[in-house]
Amino acid sequence: DGGITQSPKYLFRKEGQNVTLSCEQNLNHDAMYWYRQDPGQGLRLIYYSQIVNDFQKGDIAEGYSVSREKKESFPLTVTSAQKNPTAFYLCASGVGDEQFFGPGTRLTVL
């Protein structure tokens, strides 16, 4: 089946630790995105990548880092510099003006 997978679905992290969220797509899309969603709010763009080995900051990139070594993969690292990392993280891939979303990872910092 074609689609976007994110793992894990739930993630717990101790304060001060870095953690990496996985995002894989087999839709052959060039563009991939990471969004953060907080309760009662819309999605905010963290990073996006239009092509392999290239990515740009979104609106709330501070405390996050990404890599795009393969077309299929766009992992997001939440670093200890992110002051309030507890949130729901959604990955998307797209072509043209359309975006398709993965199931999300819920990160909780203990």
Added chain:
Amino acid sequence: AQKVTQAQTEISVVEKEDVTLDCVYETRDTTYYLFWYKQPPSGELVFLIRRNSFDEQNEISGRYSWNFQKSTSSFNFTITASQVVDSAVYFCALSEAGNFNKFYFGSGTKLNVKP
């Protein structure tokens, strides 16, 4: 400035009622795209519709219909004869021509459909 406004935070209806979710957007571009997504409790965003700025025809898909009015910068979504399975958070989003990587999402409207 906020690009997409969904003023209704939460709406509750009884099954079989019709319900309209409001979306007002702001853009200076003449070419842009509007979207509606559904987010069920599982969390994944489900694409519902995409509409470009040059197509103001209303669209109907089963129990769903969309009313796009450029004069009022609105793109409202109506569910006819609502069902419990329609309970979800619904997001309206805007992307601007030449800047398709950026989606501007509204804050969402939570729809509760009670049996």
